[in-house]
Amino acid sequence: MIYTVTFNPAIDYVVSLDAFNPGEVNRSQSDYKEAGGKGINVSRVLDRFGVQSTALGFVGGFTGKFITDYLTEMKIKHDFVSLKQDTRINVKLKADGEESEVNGVSPTIDEEAYKQFLTKFDLLRSGDIVVLAGSLPSSLSTSVYKEIVAMLKQKGAMTILDTSGAPLEEAIHASPAFIKPNHHELAELFDTEVKDDQDVVQLASRLHQEQQIDHVLVSMAKEGAIYVGKEGVMKLSAPKGTAIHSVGAGDSAVAGFIYSWQKSDNAEEAAKYAVAAGSATAFSKTLCTKEEVELLLSQVQVAHL
Numbered sequence: 001m002i003y004t005v006t007f008n009p010a011i012d013y014v015v016s017l018d019a020f021n022p023g024e025v026n027r028s029q030s031d032y033k034e035a036g037g038k039g040i041n042v043s044r045v046l047d048r049f050g051v052q053s054t055a056l057g058f059v060g061g062f063t064g065k066f067i068t069d070y071l072t073e074m075k076i077k078h079d080f081v082s083l084k085q086d087t088r089i090n091v092k093l094k095a096d097g098e099e100s101e102v103n104g105v106s107p108t109i110d111e112e113a114y115k116q117f118l119t120k121f122d123l124l125r126s127g128d129i130v131v132l133a134g135s136l137p138s139s140l141s142t143s144v145y146k147e148i149v150a151m152l153k154q155k156g157a158m159t160i161l162d163t164s165g166a167p168l169e170e171a172i173h174a175s176p177a178f179i180k181p182n183h184h185e186l187a188e189l190f191d192t193e194v195k196d197d198q199d200v201v202q203l204a205s206r207l208h209q210e211q212q213i214d215h216v217l218v219s220m221a222k223e224g225a226i227y228v229g230k231e232g233v234m235k236l237s238a239p240k241g242t243a244i245h246s247v248g249a250g251d252s253a254v255a256g257f258i259y260s261w262q263k264s265d266n267a268e269e270a271a272k273y274a275v276a277a278g279s280a281t282a283f284s285k286t287l288c289t290k291e292e293v294e295l296l297l298s299q300v301q302v303a304h305l
């Protein structure tokens, strides 16, 4: 079974206009709303690949209901803890040829709600995959991911972590099986600059060796990704294309890795699929489909470093 965990889901409100003029009334040319947040997006992409998962986490208010209704309609299983406050709304603004984001304020998760959430793992079985993804609301300790990774590993689960900042910095010490920082998050993690592929390889190798993280996939947007892990070190080029909407590209890469890993048990195949899935999402209006990913797969070149 695959579980995805989103502590901080969101309605992604995607607004497009030719030009954004600050201080003036701007009217969108088109807009739409999607159920977002990193774990939820992983569940949505897995669903598009024909793989079932259960989305866990916290939702609240009318915005939370939008998310559960959305998933129910797509027949994606979910089992969220209900909060009193509203789930946030994240604005994704596409204007002047650029994408900007304003991510909203998170609802509070109190101790009671957190305890309730932990009971969702009572049925977890050895070999299950758990994806922990996205930011943590400020009401929670930044050590939450570290504690959950340690607890899940004891139960024999494969832990996949996609987060940034202090929660990532702490959780790497619990050795999750897979992490997918982008190159900015990697640089932030080591409080340094990442200037070239060599820097990425050096830092990712430290995560693999010193923290015993089996698979480190560093995504680099249109530059593709670098994999450092059990199956060596490789650079994967991204397919060429026009980026339309890159929100969710990272989440698609995570879903792509899991999907292919489950089938092949081969990290090179999985990393290739991850890159193709990320690019397929970047090249489309919303999250990728399996057909879109498979059309791009042969364009992902792998160079062993």
Ligand SMILES: Nc1ncnc2c1ncn2[C@@H]1O[C@H](COP(=O)(O)OP(=O)(O)O)[C@@H](O)[C@H]1O
Residues within 6 Å of the ligand: 181, 182, 183, 219, 220, 221, 222, 223, 224, 225, 238, 239, 240, 241, 243, 246, 248, 249, 250, 251, 253, 274, 275, 276, 277, 278, 279, 280, 282
């Ligand atoms: N402009 C782009 N062109 C081609 N592929 C892209 C582009 N942006 C993202 N991708 C694909 O999506 C993956 C994840 O994107 P990235 O932006 O690095 O992640 P995140 O959204 O987590 O920051 C990349 O490894 C790449 O395969």
Ligand SMILES: O=P(O)(O)OC[C@H]1O[C@](O)(COP(=O)(O)O)[C@@H](O)[C@@H]1O
Residues within 6 Å of the ligand: 008, 010, 012, 035, 036, 037, 038, 039, 041, 090, 103, 133, 134, 135, 136, 246, 247, 248, 249, 250, 251, 252
């Ligand atoms: O939890 P965070 O870090 O605020 O990120 C949430 C946002 O990230 C997304 O999951 C997209 O993530 P990626 O573009 O990294 O794949 C959005 O759906 C959501 O609005």
